[in-house]
Amino acid sequence: xxxxxxxxxxxxxELLLLRxxxxxxxxxxxxxxxxxxxxxxxxSLGEGVIYPVLHSLERNGALRSRRKPVGxxxxxxxxxxxxxxxxxxxxxxxxxxxxxxxxxxxGASIHA
Amino acid sequence: xxxxxxxxxxxxxELLLLRxxxxxxxxxxxxxxxxxxxxxxxxSLGEGVIYPVLHSLERNGALRSRRKPVGxxxxxxxxxxxxxxxxxxxxxxxxxxxxxxxxxxxGASIHA
DNA sequence: CTGAATACATCGAATATCGAGGTATCAGTA
DNA sequence: TACTGATACCTCGATATTCGATGTATTCAG
Numbered sequence: 001x002x003x004x005x006x007x008x009x010x011x012x013x014e015l016l017l018l019r020x021x022x023x024x025x026x027x028x029x030x031x032x033x034x035x036x037x038x039x040x041x042x043x044s045l046g047e048g049v050i051y052p053v054l055h056s057l058e059r060n061g062a063l064r065s066r067r068k069p070v071g072x073x074x075x076x077x078x079x080x081x082x083x084x085x086x087x088x089x090x091x092x093x094x095x096x097x098x099x100x101x102x103x104x105x106x107g108a109s110i111h112a
Numbered sequence: 113x114x115x116x117x118x119x120x121x122x123x124x125x126e127l128l129l130l131r132x133x134x135x136x137x138x139x140x141x142x143x144x145x146x147x148x149x150x151x152x153x154x155x156s157l158g159e160g161v162i163y164p165v166l167h168s169l170e171r172n173g174a175l176r177s178r179r180k181p182v183g184x185x186x187x188x189x190x191x192x193x194x195x196x197x198x199x200x201x202x203x204x205x206x207x208x209x210x211x212x213x214x215x216x217x218x219g220a221s222i223h224a
Numbered sequence: 225c226t227g228a229a230t231a232c233a234t235c236g237a238a239t240a241t242c243g244a245g246g247t248a249t250c251a252g253t254a
Numbered sequence: 255t256a257c258t259g260a261t262a263c264c265t266c267g268a269t270a271t272t273c274g275a276t277g278t279a280t281t282c283a284g
Contacts, residue, residue, distance in 0.1 A: 005239050007123030007203060008210045009272065014119075016217055024223045029231045038222055042213025048273060051233060056271090073231060073280060091119060092218065098120045099211050101154025105128055106204065110150055111136045117270050121241065141262050161241060163264060168240085185249060185262060230281075237273090243266105250261075
């Protein structure tokens with residue numbers, strides 16, 4: 001049984017990739033490892049998640065890519081476009097709003 | 113165009129409802145308003161979200177319901193079962209892990 | 225020569241969120 | 255009486271996206 005829509009993960013891959021690519025260009029396989037690192041091992045995204053998201057972001061115009069041969073292998077490096085930076089800003093705002101709302105709900109002792 | 117899988121909302125309705133029902137019984141329509149309140153207006157869930165989630169949680173054994181006539185209308189009050197309390201605990205842990213991971217990723221200045 | 229790591233990619237399954245629409249009762253008011 | 259808005263429940267279809275599995279090919283270490 002393939003677990004889909006896993007709790008709290010919708011939109012997360014996109015946000016993380018945009019964040020990682022903000023200011024530096026990186027390639028897919030590198031991003032797989034980086035996601036684990038920058039989230040303190042809390043979140044792990046497989047290649048089956050990373051690559052499709054990368055492709056869809058590029059189709060959208062949020063990313064641009066260039067192929068670069070490195071030591072015989074070919075890597076596809078991605079970087080943010082202006083559109084991608086805006087998308088990151090918007091997504092971050094969404095995230096902040098929702099996480100704030102949930103923090104309030106979980107934190108407060110709701111019932112007198 | 114029906115927007116599905118909206119960013120960051122997967123699992124959120126379930127978590128919020130379980131949290132609200134932790135310690136008090138409430139009915140559907142009341143929960144719609146309560147979600148807005150306890151999240152500080154940050155999150156709003158329509159009836160088309162609330163009722164299906166309520167039904168699915170009951171089918172799961174996380175909630176139990178009883179019908180109660182109030183002033184001519186009939187309300188369906190829901191309350192947590194032991195299973196529901198465990199589910200709330202587990203979901204909260206998931207949430208905390210993921211929100212921690214994202215906070216780390218967004219906060220840190222990743223690129224030297 | 226073999227196996228692990230690197231690097232890209234695609235596929236099918238599952239699923240739960242959302243807005244819209246539907247029914248009915250009750251309270252207030254014109 | 256008739257109308258309106260709030261209360262209270264419900265169902266339905268669209269759909270995007272996450273995930274694990276699987277596949278290909280190259281490089282490097284032993």
